[in-house]
Amino acid sequence: MKISALRTVQSLFAASLLFAAAQAPAQQVLRVSAIPDEKPTELQRKFKPLGEYLEKKLAMKVEFTPVTDYAASVEGLVAGKLDMVWFGGFTFVQAKERSKGQVVPLVQRAEDEKFRSVFITTHKEITRLEDLKGRTLSFGSESSTSGHLMPRSFLLGAKINPDTDLKRVAFSGAHDATVAAVAGGKVDAGALNISVWEKQVEEKKVDPNVVRVFYTTPGYYDYNWTVRADMPAALKKKITDAFLALDAKNPQDKEILDLQRASKFVPTKIENYGAIEAAAINAGLLKK
Template sequence: MTSFSTIRRTSLKHVLTCAAAAAMLVTSGGALAQATPGVLRVSAIPDEAPTELQRKFQPLGDYLAKATGMKVQFTPVTDYAAAVEGLVSNKLDMVWFGGFTFVQAKVRSKGQVVPLVQRLEDEKFRSVFITTDDDIKTLADLKGKTMAFGSESSTSGHLMPRSYMLAAKINPDTDLRRIAYSGAHDATVAAVAGGKVDAGALNISIWDKLVAEKKVDPAAVRVFYTTPGYYDYNWTVRADMNPALRKKITDAFLALDKSTPHGKTILELQKATKFVPTKAENYDAIETAARSAGLLK
């Protein structure tokens, strides 16, 4: 079980400063590699267990290797801030970001990162609020309760749930008895199911997957609120990537089709109908929400 930390209001600068040492480490304990000719260094925010991220990426990595003619090296990172710092400091070439971590990378790099593609589903992504408490039926019922978010830098596991709570006149910092950060969506579900907290918020894709895999009983842990849609995950590269390589990567994602065996495998693992182009402007609302919530200085 991922350990929880009590809530603290943290500026982006503080998050990245505290994570600077961790940013150079991966879960296996090694350092993120410096640039190597012919190697595409890829990572993803750790919103699921490292083994699950590796399993989901392997077919995609093989596919991108063929499309680019490069060796594709996937390096899991310790936390969300490490994913941001890894791309900005040229320790990574491409990262699977959530909307908020993309915004953090954009701010941290002064606009020197480019989102290439997102899943069709990410144009109207949603979060769910879950509970085992029969008394919790609306966001207003969270007053005086305990609650788990995912990572502090998670779009769907923290930022957007927080923003919708604030819109409903529920301030997590003052209206809840306690909030905690689980670090990952599946850990949030485990915390709610295990009675560690009264409620939790996570992304709808992970929730649906856990229900489909029978890793959670929706009769015992139920959804009581689903947010409106918002832009979320994307694959992002640095702006200084060779334009020809950027095009090869983009074209490879856009060419994925469920009518082919490899396309079907990759898209199903990525929980995607298909990949579509995206742009930085799509995430302006995420940046506004982050600044309004005091999570981006």
């Protein structure tokens, strides 16, 4: 073979290798986080089996990164530093506004279609929302749906303005911290999501005979798993299908669902959170 012809073959071979390398998919990583409505260690514990399940279903690495506060979860997704986030209804609405509609909710727990908040206290004389006038109250995070927005909305509905009718309003930062504040006598009452309350009672971290629920809100849409709108459609479908495939009849799936406090996951859509958005605007927590 002539030298020129050999060089041509070598060049073509090298080019083919470069083309193949360019076409080979880079190792993908799904970067996941969640609003910090519980301690970071608890969030990590709850996500670990789910993350391992998603890795198998998606055939890609799944990394969970805790964030410092609710705003950081929104900014992380909007800025492209995160691919999927467990949002509350209000944080989803905030992310939708902040990104100008560039986020999409994929799935929620069946329980999130009629989620509720509870008001708790240690005081026997507090039996209804109206009894909170002149008292101290702790919400969770300012950006929490079930720990602030909806409890505030129902207080306003009962003709109680937390900012003027209560002696003092505090923000604990997380649902379990609200329980601790009420149990420790730091505040007269607190508002948190019913799921964390029930878990605290089940795990005997609080005595319901001492700290009791005196008001439970009507149901509303809440938590969901949200992704960026620019995520490839095929990956969105794989993620959605993976969540919908979780079956409580399967022991391994049941472990995952139990940790997520879910009976199953169901599809969701942006329109489901219209009432949350309206409540946020009405409460002065969201400006349009």
